Amino acid sequence: MPPVAAAHGAVENSAYGDAPSATRGESTVPATAVSSHRAAPLANGLAPKSRPTLNSPADTFTPVDRTLIPTGELRPVAGTPFDFRTPTAIGARIGQDDEQLKFGGGYDHNWVINKPLGQLGLMARVYDPASGRVMEVLSTEPGLQFYSGNFLDGKNIGKGGWAYKFRNGFCMEPQHYPNSPNQPNFPSVVLKPGQVYHNTILYRFSVQK
Numbered sequence: 001m002p003p004v005a006a007a008h009g010a011v012e013n014s015a016y017g018d019a020p021s022a023t024r025g026e027s028t029v030p031a032t033a034v035s036s037h038r039a040a041p042l043a044n045g046l047a048p049k050s051r052p053t054l055n056s057p058a059d060t061f062t063p064v065d066r067t068l069i070p071t072g073e074l075r076p077v078a079g080t081p082f083d084f085r086t087p088t089a090i091g092a093r094i095g096q097d098d099e100q101l102k103f104g105g106g107y108d109h110n111w112v113i114n115k116p117l118g119q120l121g122l123m124a125r126v127y128d129p130a131s132g133r134v135m136e137v138l139s140t141e142p143g144l145q146f147y148s149g150n151f152l153d154g155k156n157i158g159k160g161g162w163a164y165k166f167r168n169g170f171c172m173e174p175q176h177y178p179n180s181p182n183q184p185n186f187p188s189v190v191l192k193p194g195q196v197y198h199n200t201i202l203y204r205f206s207v208q209k
Helices: 099-104
Strands: 004-011 014-023 053-055 058-062 108-113 121-127 133-139 143-147 171-175 200-207
Touching (some): 099 108, 108 121, 121 143, 121 171
Antiparallel strands (some): 053 121, 108 143, 121 133, 133 200, 143 171
């Protein structure tokens, strides 16, 4: 078993994960990047006119097949429901007649973030106009999986006894692109002998008045 180390913590107005760091004794492919989930409870779900808004600096995303596996294509977000380059209500286009949204039952896709590989940068900014809460996601990872709670059914109980029902929450998961080992045009996740894999994820919170 190769050594793996992970550090998690909190600083003022932020939560971070610095993980994993791994040195492998043989060539291997990490199955997944360590991802942190931050679910924001939404009493009204993600109805078309409901809060919150999402802004993400991604010109492309990785479309999926019917089994939600990325096909290898990098598709421009322009003119699609996946364009959040300007702040847009998450629920504004989630019900559109779009094949990708139908495959996922909503958003369950990887966005290709506009930044150099390995550089810590902003991946997403979520703003709740009702409360003024802001969550910013930063990471050294190249992709961001955005999941809009399409399979929540009330069985997951959160803080204060909150039962997460259909689209009552969402997740922002920095990562390498899913299916990377099978897609040579995706950033490599192969770790050679003696190499170290390292990534940083930062969730930053504030209030916008």
